[in-house]
Amino acid sequence: DGGITQSPKYLFRKEGQNVTLSCEQNLNHDAMYWYRQDPGQGLRLIYYSQIVNDFQKGDIAEGYSVSREKKESFPLTVTSAQKNPTAFYLCASSIALPTSTDTQYFGPGTRLTVL
Amino acid sequence: GENVEQHPSTLSVQEGDSAVIKCTYSDSASNYFPWYKQELGKRPQLIIDIRSNVGEKKDQRIAVTLNKTAKHFSLHITETQPEDSAVYFCAVGGNDMRFGAGTRLTVKP
Numbered sequence: 240d241g242g243i244t245q246s247p248k249y250l251f252r253k254e255g256q257n258v259t260l261s262c263e264q265n266l267n268h269d270a271m272y273w274y275r276q277d278p279g280q281g282l283r284l285i286y287y288s289q290i291v292n293d294f295q296k297g298d299i300a301e302g303y304s305v306s307r308e309k310k311e312s313f314p315l316t317v318t319s320a321q322k323n324p325t326a327f328y329l330c331a332s333s334i335a336l337p338t339s340t341d342t343q344y345f346g347p348g349t350r351l352t353v354l
Numbered sequence: 355g356e357n358v359e360q361h362p363s364t365l366s367v368q369e370g371d372s373a374v375i376k377c378t379y380s381d382s383a384s385n386y387f388p389w390y391k392q393e394l395g396k397r398p399q400l401i402i403d404i405r406s407n408v409g410e411k412k413d414q415r416i417a418v419t420l421n422k423t424a425k426h427f428s429l430h431i432t433e434t435q436p437e438d439s440a441v442y443f444c445a446v447g448g449n450d451m452r453f454g455a456g457t458r459l460t461v462k463p
Contacts, residue, residue, distance in 0.1 A: 281360075281443060281455040282398075329397065340386035340405070340447045345397040 242266040245330050245346035252317070252324065252353050260315045260349045262330030271313035272331040272343065275299060282329065288313055289335075317351065325353045356381045358446050360454030367434050368462050375457045377444035378426040386447030387420060387427045392456075393440045401442075402429070434461045 243264045252258045262271065270289050274282040284297030288307040302321025307313055313332075317324045328349045333341040357380040367373050377387075388403035404411045404418045404427065411418050415434075420427040431438055439461045444454040 279456075282453040284450075342388060342400055342403060343445075343451060344400070345390075347397050348395075350395075 243330060243332055243344055243346040245328075245349050247349060248347065250349055250351045252351060254353060255319045257316055257318050258351065260317070260328055260330075260351070262313045262315065262346055263311055264313075264330075264332045264346075265311060266332060266344065267310070268332035268344075269310070269335045270333045270341070271307070272333075273297075273303070273305065273313070273315045274329045274331065276327040276329060276348075285315065285328075324351055326351060356384060356446055356448060356450065356452040358444065358452045358454045360444050360457060362457060363455065364458045364460075366460045366462065369434060369436060371434055373429075373431045373434055373438070373459055373461075375429045375442055375444070375459070376426060377428070377446070377454050378424075379446045379452075380425065381446070381448055382422075382425065384446045384448035387418065388445050388447070389416075389418060389429045390443045390445065391440045392443065398443060431459075434459075436461050436463050 246261045272287045273285040283299050285303050286305040288294040291310050294305050294307050304316045330346040331343040333343045360377045385406035389401050390398035391401045392398040402413050402416050402418050404420050415432045417430040441456045441458050443456045446452050
């Protein structure tokens with residue numbers, strides 16, 4: 240777990256602003272993921288990446304964007320188009336895709352609040 | 355896509371009792387079934403997992419059982435302790451990874 244870090248821990252955003260959440264891992268994992276967690280709910284997949292310079296939309300990608308320029312890093316941008324961004328955001332990584340049968344390890348999360 | 359249902363959504367037990375959480379899934383091709391524990395405000399942590407070639411796996415007070423025919427698997431926690439109080443998530447891996455909605459377990463001292 241200590242090999243995946245997210246920053247910041249808490250983030251406050253004004254309406255209309257874009258914000259970027261950081262996710263870094265030193266586990267040499269190929270695959271990285273972003274999930275959104277709302278109170279009392281499970282994890283919903285936003286985006287995932289199997290390899291550098293490649294990423295795919297998950298179930299709730301609208302209003303979000305990502306990049307994967309380095310193997311270790313997978314930042315998530317929450318754009319002003321995301322209508323209800325207040326949530327707990329979790330980054331995860333695993334050894335490899337294509338099949339999702341590798342254990343995913345999670346970062347500590349970023350709690351985003353829109354003011 | 356895969357549909358994962360987790361029950362119950364909340365579970366309260368007395369310290370020392372057992373707790374059982376069940377998940378069902380729809381895709382018979384799924385072959386990886388992890389369980390995560392998440393304490394309030396913290397990251398989900400893997401506590402146990404099982405693959406489709408095994409029917410049961412134990413790790414001290416925690417066990418997972420898998421019924422591939424019926425497409426369900428369960429988490430069993432014996433001799434529960436207050437520190438077991440958390441939200442537990444099941445997940446199902448195959449073509450993708452899908453998570454259950456979670457079970458809030460409360461262990462009363």
